[in-house]
Amino acid sequence: MGWFWWSAVTLTTVGYGDNASVAKLGKATALILMFGGLLFILGLAARIASSLTVKQLTGNPDGFNELKDRAVGTIDKSGTEDFLLEHFF
Template sequence: MDEENGQLRWHRRTELPLFLASMLYLFCYAVRVLAEGLSEGWRDVLLAVTYALWSLFLIDYLVRWRLSGQGLSYVRRHVMDAIVVLLPLLRPLRVVRIYETVRHRRAHARLTLYARVIAYASMSAVLLGFAGALTVYSAERGAPGATITTFGDSVWWTCSTLTTVGYGDITPVTPMGRTVAVAMMAGGMALLGAVTGSFSSWVIQTFTLDQDREPPGP
């Protein structure tokens, strides 16, 4: 019980600050990738900030691991947390937990279940798409035979990949770019499935309630 209370206290105290730190991490990474005329001095500063922020994420994971008292089984039970530590650009996707943390400080939820799922999936798609576009652009630009030569190309490719359209006019050629592509295809299908499934359930529930309210026929 004490371990669970310790985990809960740590979670509530650190989740929002760490989310803000993850957004700063994403900002620093974006500036390093997109600001081509940036001096080496500023690049070093941004790199130092990203490493410092990553160390915070690692410390948070280790503290959660220690407070859980689960040993190595904690890693198996919290695979996503381990992935987020290894790939900090994905940490903003924990926006779902941020909302839940804030909501528990209030008496009730401001959004219905369906609206929350759609909002979470939409925000996650935007964050995943932006992080993926940055990573692919960083890997592809300057590569031999690359078709993604500008950040605009990367954004266009990201949109077509997340929506599973896949026009094929622009494709990654580097191992890193293709690895990110596979991850974004899987993420895109999951997010679109969450949105369409929630919307369909909401529509069905709405029509069902309307039908139940109708007075019986003569």
């Protein structure tokens, strides 16, 4: 269990200088707390990123037909320019 303990401590960036339990039950409890805290922070960051992304997507057009009324840009002499010229402009 020694290698697993040190790899988990390194992964969760808790550090080696902290006081650590030598009992297996104490190490198991610490592992649960470390990974639980890591998952909590990751979930919180994912939720924030997701909410920001959803807010940004609400102003986007639902389909190509809505692009006819908007100013759009593309790179000269590209496949996208050919597509837009053929279908819309």
